[in-house]
Amino acid sequence: MKRFGVALLSTLALTSMFANLAGAQSGDIKVIINGVTQQYTQSPVISQNTTLVPLRGVFESLGAQVEWDSKAKKVTASKNNDTLALNVGSKLAYKNSAPVQLDAATQIQKGQVFVPLRFVSQSLGAKVNWDQTTRTVTISNQADGITTGDQSNSLSSKPFAAPVTKVTYDTYYNDSLTYDDAVKLAIADSTSVKTAETNIDQSGKIMKETGKDIKFVPAEAGDEAQDKAFKGYAQTNLNYEAAKKNLDMTKEGIEYNVKDLYNKLLQKQNAVKLAALNIEDAERKLKVVQIKRDNQMSSDYEVTQATNQLTQNHAALEKAKKDLDSAYVSLNQVIGYKPEQRYELKDKPVYSEFKDNVETKVSQVLTSSTAIWLSEQKVDLAELSLKLYNFNTPGNTPYEAQQLDVEKAQYATEGTKRQLEEAVRTIYNNIKGLESQYSQIQAGLVSARSAADMTKKQFDVGLATELQVYEANLKVTTAEQQAEDIVTNIDTLKMAFDKPWAMKGASSEASQ
Numbered sequence: 001m002k003r004f005g006v007a008l009l010s011t012l013a014l015t016s017m018f019a020n021l022a023g024a025q026s027g028d029i030k031v032i033i034n035g036v037t038q039q040y041t042q043s044p045v046i047s048q049n050t051t052l053v054p055l056r057g058v059f060e061s062l063g064a065q066v067e068w069d070s071k072a073k074k075v076t077a078s079k080n081n082d083t084l085a086l087n088v089g090s091k092l093a094y095k096n097s098a099p100v101q102l103d104a105a106t107q108i109q110k111g112q113v114f115v116p117l118r119f120v121s122q123s124l125g126a127k128v129n130w131d132q133t134t135r136t137v138t139i140s141n142q143a144d145g146i147t148t149g150d151q152s153n154s155l156s157s158k159p160f161a162a163p164v165t166k167v168t169y170d171t172y173y174n175d176s177l178t179y180d181d182a183v184k185l186a187i188a189d190s191t192s193v194k195t196a197e198t199n200i201d202q203s204g205k206i207m208k209e210t211g212k213d214i215k216f217v218p219a220e221a222g223d224e225a226q227d228k229a230f231k232g233y234a235q236t237n238l239n240y241e242a243a244k245k246n247l248d249m250t251k252e253g254i255e256y257n258v259k260d261l262y263n264k265l266l267q268k269q270n271a272v273k274l275a276a277l278n279i280e281d282a283e284r285k286l287k288v289v290q291i292k293r294d295n296q297m298s299s300d301y302e303v304t305q306a307t308n309q310l311t312q313n314h315a316a317l318e319k320a321k322k323d324l325d326s327a328y329v330s331l332n333q334v335i336g337y338k339p340e341q342r343y344e345l346k347d348k349p350v351y352s353e354f355k356d357n358v359e360t361k362v363s364q365v366l367t368s369s370t371a372i373w374l375s376e377q378k379v380d381l382a383e384l385s386l387k388l389y390n391f392n393t394p395g396n397t398p399y400e401a402q403q404l405d406v407e408k409a410q411y412a413t414e415g416t417k418r419q420l421e422e423a424v425r426t427i428y429n430n431i432k433g434l435e436s437q438y439s440q441i442q443a444g445l446v447s448a449r450s451a452a453d454m455t456k457k458q459f460d461v462g463l464a465t466e467l468q469v470y471e472a473n474l475k476v477t478t479a480e481q482q483a484e485d486i487v488t489n490i491d492t493l494k495m496a497f498d499k500p501w502a503m504k505g506a507s508s509e510a511s512q
Contacts, residue, residue, distance in 0.1 A: 030136045033061045042112045044137060045188075050104040051130060052114040053137065055086075062124050062141050068113070075106075075113050077123075084123050088113060095123050108181065109188060110336045176344040182258050182335050187251055189336030196247040203243045207236040234384055238377050245370040249501060254334075256502035259495050261331040263488035266345055268324040270481045275317040281474055282310040284467045348484070349491035354435060358428040361497065362421050369420055371501055375413040382406040423500040431493045434486050441483045448476045 028043040031053065038061060044053045055075060056066045064079040073088040086093045086106050093100045093115075100123065103116040117137060121128040126141040187193055210233045286306040292298035329339045366372060382405045389399055452472040458464035496503050 028135075030134070031058070031139070032136060033058065033139045034141065036061075042110050042114075044117070045109070045114065047107075048104060051117040051137065052104065052107070053117050053120065055106075055113045055115045057112075058120060058139065059124070062120070062126055062139070064124065073108075079124070082123075086113070086115065093119065093123070107184075110185060111341070176346050177335075179259065179262050179347040182262055182331070183255050185335035185337075186254050186258050189334070190250070190254055192250050193247065193254070196243065196250045199243040200240070200247060203236065203240040207233070207240045210236045230388070234381060238374075238381060242374050242377070245373065249370045252499050252502040256492075256495055256499070258331070258334060260492050261327070261334060262345065262347070263349065263492050265324075265327040265331055266348060266488050267485050268320070268327040269345070270484055271320045272317070272324050274478060274481050275313065275320040277474055277477060279310065279313045279317055281470060282306070282313045284470055286310050288465075288467055349487045351438065351483075351487045351490070354431050354490065354494065356428075356497065358425060361428070362424050365420050365424055365500060366417055369416075369501055371416050372413065372420070375409070375416050379406065379409040379413055382409045420500055423503075424497065427493050427497045427500060431490055431497065434490050434493070438483060438486045438490070441479055441486065445476065445479045445483070448472070448479055452476050 029045070029051070031038040031040070031044060038057060040054050040057045042054055044051060046052070055077070056068075059066050059077050062079075064077045064084070067076045068074075069076070075084075075086045075088070077084040082096060084093065084095050088106050088108055091102045091105045093102055093106075100119070103118055106113055106115050108114070117128060117130065120126055120139060124141060126139050129138040130136075131138070286303070286309075289298050289302050289306045293300065293303050328342060331337075332339055332341055382402070386399075386402050386406055389402060390396065391399070452469075452475070455464050455469050455472040459466065459469045
């Protein structure tokens with residue numbers, strides 16, 4: 001089957017030569033309030049053409065008091081007789097109970113609430129200016145011709161005693177975290193994403209510069225200088241297109257990495273809960289065996305064994321807690337939180353039968369993989385070099401050697417396809433294996449719950465002990481948490497099955 005071919009490369013080259021190049025803006029946004037340059041651990045950002053600023057830092061600098069309700073995710077700011085209220089994720093704010101429409105929804109980034117810049121002027125009556133060239137926000141609430149002492153009826157603040165306002169990123173303790181928010185935080189904090197965005201800008205500029213000397217698309221070997229220039233431009237064009245795809249693949253790798261860490265954290269939380277229940281179980285058993293020994297119904301050896309079991313369970317709990325702390329630190333490192341920051345995970349995977357067809361997925365992956373696309377483009381470049389080969393140029397690489405370059409590129413493409421196909425099939429089999437385990441646990445749960453109900457009824461009529469009731473319930477809880485762990489593993493594998501190349505991207509991101 002013929003690939004995109006030289007004709008496609010030519011088309012891409014000519015169209016990309018005149019395209020508007022996309023590049024990430026570099027440099028932090030500077031904020032000046034009443035003539036004083038501010039410093040924040042989280043700089044203002046531009047999202048969907050809207051400038052967002054850290055609410056607490058800006059509002060307090062303008063004289064407002066700010067309060068944060070972590071449960072309701074609500075911010076309240078007040079100054080004199082004015083009260084402002086905002087809910088994270090909403091595009092509607094309230095000033096003295098009157099609604100104010102925002103340019104963009106409020107959002108949390110690294111524990112800080114960000115609001116659209118224009119809201120500062122809407123709510124506080126301050127003068128706001130945005131200089132695109134210098135990327136500077138200038139805010140002032142000191143009216144012209146009015147001294148500070150004459151501003152008692154406005155929201156303007158007194159001159160600062162200190163030259164700088166510092167805000168830590170955990171000003172708002174985000175006591176819960178969704179998977180989607182974790183992904184947004186990770187992408188915003190990723191140096192790999194920033195590097196990929198810079199590579200797009202850089203390769204785009206190089207492509208534009210090398211395209212200046214292209215006067216026509218050569219159909220075959222001819223003018224050596226033009227042939228060389230076009231081959232060089234074809235390479236820079238590929239670099240530019242690959243840089244854009246690499247950014248997408250980097251983000252997909254982050255999404256997978258966050259999913260993996262988020263789900264592992266859920267599992268570690270389950271492990272701590274179960275370890276605590278096992279300690280209570282061991283304590284109950286120790287108490288029973290001690291009573292039996294005191295009544296000469298058991299030996300000191302049995303008491304020693306029960307005591308040792310309790311000690312082991314305490315050690316297991318301590319290990320589970322350390323593993324949980326490590327899981328928090330791993331996720332916090334990726335999303336830019338402090339190592340000690342803790343929060344509730346809001347998203348817990350729910351089991352659903354995996355019905356994807358492995359053959360269909362293999363076909364989809366082989367046609368949508370960035371790695372395969374890049375490998376095929378290298379084949380096209382090698383074929384282009386062969387087509388434009390000039391036999392009259394002294395010192396040229398032998399023609400037969402360049403033919404081998406084409407073959408090597410083709411082998412590399414086939415190897416990439418095989419690796420991805422094998423990954424898809426392996427992930428599919430792993431998911432199906434976990435589903436079988438889940439079904440077995442669910443069958444066991446039916447029996448365990450039935451046994452727990454029966455034990456409770458026996459206890460109510462004096463035919464079972466409190467310890468037996470506890471142990472029956474513990475078996476139910478243990479099976480339930482085993483099932484939850486399997487569901488989280490399946491959830492992670494489903495993402496890998498959808499985009500198997502993301503696992504490699506996640507490994508690259510984690511090694512940065």
